[in-house]
Amino acid sequence: MELVPLAQSSCGTSTCPGVFEASDGSVVVQGYVVPTQRYADGVPDGEARVQIPRDLLIRAARSLPDWDGQ
Numbered sequence: 001m002e003l004v005p006l007a008q009s010s011c012g013t014s015t016c017p018g019v020f021e022a023s024d025g026s027v028v029v030q031g032y033v034v035p036t037q038r039y040a041d042g043v044p045d046g047e048a049r050v051q052i053p054r055d056l057l058i059r060a061a062r063s064l065p066d067w068d069g070q
Contacts, residue, residue, distance in 0.1 A: 003028055007059035009052075017052040019060030027060075 001022050008018035017031040031050030043049055 006063045007056050009056055017050075017056060019052070019056060021064070027064075 001024070003020035003022055006019045006021055006027070009016040018029075020028040020030070022028050029050055029052060031052035034049040034051050
């Protein structure tokens with residue numbers, strides 16, 4: 001799967017939180033894993049909740065081809 005960066009945090013390395021568009025059109029989010037003991041309401045196997053900066057998500061949304069600004 002090829003990942004194209006939509007937006008990344010500016011922490012100076014490529015391992016920062018980021019939002020990517022996958023080759024199949026889906027969106028992939030890289031961030032810091034939220035500890036399950038803080039929010040233990042059941043995340044299925046194979047999934048994880050990640051935390052990213054709010055401005056990063058907004059910048060990523062704006063770079064999607066079908067963003068209408070609303």
